[in-house]
Amino acid sequence: MMPPDPNTTLERCQYGWEFQFKDIPYPTVVTDRGWVCEYAGNVPTAQTIFFVGSLLGTLFFGWLADRFGRVPALVGSNLIACIGGVATVFTNGFWDFAFCRFLVGLSLDSGFMIMYIMVLEYVGIRHRTWVANGSLAIYFGVSSMLMPWVAIAIGDWQKFALLTSLPMLITLGVPFVIPESTRWLASKDKGDKAVKIFKRIAKVNGNKVPGHVMNNFLQSLRQPKTSDESIAALFNSRELLKTMIAAIVAYMSATMVFDGLVRLSEHLGLDFFLIFTLSSATEIPALLTLAFVLDRWGRRVLACGPIVLAGILNVAAAFLAKGVLQVVLTLVARFFVNMSLSALVQWVTEILPTPVRATGSSILHVSGFFGGMFSPFVVYAGLYWTPFPLLLFGILAFIACAMSLLLPETMGLPLPQTITEGERLIQEKSLFRRNPDPTTAVYNEESTNEKIVL
Template sequence: MEQKQLNGANINSKVARGHLQPDEDTDTLESILQHVGEMGRYQILLFLSMAPFAFVYCCVYFLQMFITTTPQRHWCKVPQLQHLDMELRRNLTAPLTPDGWDRCSMYDANWTHVLIHLTVPPDTNIVPCKYGWEFELGDIPYQTIVSERGWVCEHASNIPLAQSIFFVGSLFGGIFFGWMADRYGRVPAIVGSNIMAMAGGIGTIYTSGLWDFIICRFLVGTSFDSCFMIIYILVLEYIGTSHRSLIANTSLALYYGGASVVLPWIAIWISDWRKLLWYTNLPILLVVIVPFTIPESARWLSSRGQTIKAVKVMRRFEKVNGTKIPEDILNRFIMSSNQPRNTDESLITVFRSAPLRKMVIILMLAFTFSELNIGQDV
């Protein structure tokens, strides 16, 4: 007890002389990690906990491709011919072009006459599809939103429009959940962003038109990046500097890369776009247990003056890792956390600084164009 009081008195005297600056809690936290273990049992558990969030991140980004993919073999639908064989229906309905069967036009024929003679008169006019489209489910072995709602030909722009709104949602979501993480903590932002992904994903199942579909994709878009990147950063805060680069790259390669490989096979195995959304979104509800399993950022807690909670987190690391933090290091962290902070870390401050403003704008443009290129390749 006397040693603790002595350490506290020494720290108080350094604060009074101005030797302990408010930002020293960051360096002190790194010192704590060196003593509590830079990659102990608790850090390994946190590393493993990133896996389901990486899968959600992958689904948020790629799932729309599997529910809105367009079967390449489609042609105009004619109700009077539905009892005929599929190949015969297509031959009688779709005009032949140098590139194959016309997918967006049909003969304007007397179909009673066509049924009698099983041929289309050569002078028959060609018009756009009147009764919708038929799809041959060969390259895509299940019905998608596109094939069910006929979003092809003159309606083919519906999907790119929805995808664009998705990225508009990611812009708003990135700002909102970033603010939420700074204001209320990393854990509430993790829960909120993943719940938003689930709400938009399940809501998509019950859409029937274009605009309700777009609204749901906007909701899903608000969770893009935040649903994984917040816990990604949170976990890296607790990884020692000597292991941080390895964990940062391994988590993306192993979890995000693995999910990207597995997701297409899941889509083919389920072969139903509604069930695919159910099976990939409903498990996200388990995110409600995150506040009881994932520790809040000790750095954020200390920056908000919640020193007691930050110390509890460090004690939990001690218990799981079987290590001990020296009292002088812990006291130093406590005292630095209790110092007033006069720095403004808001988004407005970033744009007030010319170098930071320039860097943010360049990063936004670079990321936007990279996503557009990926979208075109897809």
């Protein structure tokens, strides 16, 4: 059949469209509202607006968590996402839909990141790793695997939006159940409130905080701060700034590989829902593995080692024909990238001092969003040279490893409470540290103010 003449006059479809529900076996917002042909641009535009919301929301709620507390930021981010998700169902056009997706995007990362930070700030050194990674493996990993099949079972995008949005209202009960971070309270000179929370937790646990421990804590609060504890200190401190730049490059590179492998898997010939499930399934073993070995092998080994293996697998898969073997290699590579990213997230959270922990973590996650924005273009470049995406992902993996080597090891160490402690941690625990003699180290468990471990 010959193609039509290029000069043929185009006319609008007079009777609407009929869609084949083959890849997605249920109505979507695209099919319901006819966002095809001259309206096809609505889809990427809405996605872009969503990610713009993610960028702004991550920075805003990170600042809010450091300025007004972890609990208000956690509740606020989830409520905005709930409002945006529910309101999406009642939209009629494009711009009201896009605005609602912008609201949901505001809370994309903050909804769980702030809770993650609170867990790390409350849990003691010995239990920090398995609590943080084990909970993510169970709740995030399992829910991600179930999500596509729940969508198929419901068979309606509006009902699916309600199902995934309304449960966020549960966060209204957070202030009555989860206490504010005592580390944050201490950093804001609110020691009296921190003491009340300590006593409350001790009562619930059937324990009593020893008097000398409480006295040490109160004495540490009375000590004058020797450095700026505002967010500006993150940029004014040479040590913290260099460390953050290295962490951002590492996280952005690893995120491009992580996101790119998901997008690339859609072009490897398997069912979309199956690929999403298998990719999500890599979360569980990756996080559970970290929970058991991160405190044995260290952050540096488990951030660098897996990402190097992922790079090797990507380079090897680049020169294979499309098929099962290439899919297997990319899924295994994603498992290793997942492990490295999770280790890196916990690692950087442990490096950042309490006054800037939420904001610094937000900046890190925003860099990941930027990395994810570039990955579709890398995948698209594969149309011109098939091996290019996987080869570039391999190179990015090696870059992430190199940057991670510049970060200080935090295994077995308490979280730095002040900017000064954060700088000392970087100086003494980096691979290329200034002070190679461990007997002269001043940042250790005994020298910090972490006297109460919950």
